[in-house]
Structure formats: C-alpha cells, structure tokens
Amino acid sequence: MTVNLEVADGVGTILLNRPPMNALDVATQDRLRELAVEATRRDDVRAVVLYGGEKVFAAGADIKEMRDMDHAAMIARSRDLQESFTAIARIPKPVVAAVTGYALGGGCELALCADFRVAGENAKLGQPEILLGLIPGAGGTQRLARLIGPSKAKDLIFTGRQVKADEALTLGLVDRVVPAAEVYQEAHRWASRLAAGPAIALRAAKESVDFGLEADIDTGLAIERNWFAGLFATEDRETGMRSFVEDGPGKATFR
Ligand code: CAA
Numbered sequence: 174m175t176v177n178l179e180v181a182d183g184v185g186t187i188l189l190n191r192p193p194m195n196a197l198d199v200a201t202q203d204r205l206r207e208l209a210v211e212a213t214r215r216d217d218v219r220a221v222v223l224y225g226g227e228k229v230f231a232a233g234a235d236i237k238e239m240r241d242m243d244h245a246a247m248i249a250r251s252r253d254l255q256e257s258f259t260a261i262a263r264i265p266k267p268v269v270a271a272v273t274g275y276a277l278g279g280g281c282e283l284a285l286c287a288d289f290r291v292a293g294e295n296a297k298l299g300q301p302e303i304l305l306g307l308i309p310g311a312g313g314t315q316r317l318a319r320l321i322g323p324s325k326a327k328d329l330i331f332t333g334r335q336v337k338a339d340e341a342l343t344l345g346l347v348d349r350v351v352p353a354a355e356v357y358q359e360a361h362r363w364a365s366r367l368a369a370g371p372a373i374a375l376r377a378a379k380e381s382v383d384f385g386l387e388a389d390i391d392t393g394l395a396i397e398r399n400w401f402a403g404l405f406a407t408e409d410r411e412t413g414m415r416s417f418v419e420d421g422p423g424k425a426t427f428r
Pocket of ligand 1: 237278302
C-alpha cells in the first residue's frame with residue numbers, strides 16, 4: 174500500500190510511502206479517504222499525524238498518471254479527488270501534518286487539511302499547478318485562501334513559486350519550524366498532548382471552528398452554542414469540573 178495507518182498510544186500516523194516523491198496517484202487518493210474513515214471510526218485513534226517520511230511530504234498529484242486524462246475523465250475524477258482530501262479535513266480529531274522536504278500541489282493541499290503544520294527547516298511548500306497550465310484541484314484555492322488570506326494565496330497560486338519553511342511560517346502556512354530530523358517527533362508530541370484531551374470537546378471545538386467559518390456569524394454562534402450545551406451531557410465535562418473544584422485548574426484526566 175502506498176499509504177498506511179499506524180496506531181500507537183492514541184495517535185494514528187497516516188504515512189505516505191510512494192517513493193521517490195510520494196506522488197499522489199488515484200489509488201493513493203482513494204486509500205487516503207479509506208484511512209480518514211478508519212481514523213474517524215477507531216476509538217484508539219485520538220489524534221492523527223500526517224507524514225510522508227524523512228525526505229519528502231508529497232510532490233503533488235501524479236502528473237504522469239494525469240497526463241493522459243481528458244476533460245471528461247477529469248470531470249469524473251475531480252470530485253473523488255476533492256472528497257478524499259475533504260475526508261482528511263473532516264476527521265473529527267486533532268490532525269497535525271509533519272512536513273519534510275517538498276509539499277507541492279496536492280502535497281501542500283494535503284497538509285492544508287490538517288489542523289496544524291510542523292515543517293522541517295528543509296521544507297518547501299507551494300502550489301505549482303499554474304506551471305502545468307492548471308490550478309490547484311484538491312482544495313488549494315479554497316483552503317489556502319482561508320488559511321493565509323486571499324492575496325497571499327493568489328501570490329502562491331498565480332506564480333507557482335515554492336516557499337521555504339521560514340517564509341511559510343511568516344505567511345501562516347505552517348505553525349512551527351524545527352530541524353528536519355525532528356519534524357515527526359515534534360508533530361507526534363503535539364498530537365499526543367491533544368490525544369490526552371477530552372475527545373468529544375475536541376471534536377466540538379474543531380467542528381465549531383471549521384463549520385462556523387463557512388457560515389455567517391449567527392449560524393456559527395448557533396453551532397457553538399449547541400455544542401457547548403451538548404457537552405454538558407459528557408462524562409468528561411463532569412470530570413473536568415470536579416477536578417477543578419477539588420484539585421485546581423488543568424489537572425483532570427479524561428477517559
Ligand atoms: N507526479 C509524478 N511524478 C513526479 C512528481 C509528480 N507530482 N513529482 C516528481 N515526480 C517524479 C519525477 O518525474 C522523477 O521521476 P523520474 O525519476 O522517473 O524521472 C522523480 O519523481 C524525481 O523527481 P525530480 O527528478 O524532478 O526531482 P528533483 O529533486 O529535481 O525535483 C520536485 C523535485 C521539485 C518535487 C520536482 O519533481 C517537481 O517540481 N515535481 C512536480 C511538482 C508539481 O508540479 N506538483 C503539482 C502536481 S499537480 C497537482 O497536484 C494537482 C492538484 O491540485 C491535486
């Protein structure tokens with residue numbers, strides 16, 4: 174398999190393995206969707222790391238596979254492509270991308286589906302589709318613009334230029350930059366901390382931010398309000414409040 178899910182200590186790692194560049198062919202895209210569903214369903218997965226290995230995150234959709242596709246074929250395929258990435262974005266648990274080397278095109282778009290991005294000092298990110306006479310097709314025009322703002326997103330999408338880790342940090346395209354050899358460890362540490370949190374409240378937080386941002390503020394506030402009230406039905410809420418009253422803040426252990 175060109176991408177697998179490995180689970181240990183509450184963290185599921187979705188690991189791409191399609192050397193040399195982790196080009197995302199159709200089979201890999203479809204498998205990403207299956208693994209997103211699996212990570213969503215499994216109770217032993219409480220947070221997720223997206224990782225491409227030590228050398229490269231992913232250099233995009235497989236250009237050699239796409240080269241012979243015509244308009245009709247891409248009409249048929251493009252929805253599946255987007256749905257695979259959306260399935261990753263909709264995993265209702267914290268997701269951290271661990272980006273080493275290139276994250277270009279569909280690779281950058283995959284990283285955009287995570288809640289946070291840890292980049293190695295050797296990372297290079299970008300949306301080079303314009304250089305192929307294309308635009309991003311796996312959510313890049315939408316998720317990049319929402320993350321870093323329209324004019325910065327247009328700069329990257331119109332020029333296809335690659336940005337190094339330090340510029341990506343300034344743009345808000347990545348959240349942390351660490352030495353390349355520490356990327357996975359750092360992302361895993363981040364995911365592990367979140368995996369110890371109250372799972373339903375984390376889901377509520379993620380869905381409130383993500384779905385709320387797609388709606389007007391009153392709808393977003395309604396989403397927040399309903400989740401907030403709903404959390405009063407959880408054992409974690411009882412645990413958290415009891416722990417505060419008895420032992421002070423931040424000491425609760427959630428099940
Ligand atoms: N698809 C298919 N094959 C790819 C690939 C891709 N996206 N990226 C790299 N490869 C292949 C190369 O063709 C090469 O194969 P061969 O050894 O058979 O020649 C091998 O991987 C190694 O690549 P390079 O020799 O080019 O390595 P490099 O270190 O000189 O350059 C790179 C690396 C900068 C990533 C360069 O390969 C590159 O620019 N890749 C394409 C990036 C790109 O345009 N991505 C967007 C794809 S379209 C897309 O993603 C659409 C969407 O929105 C979903």
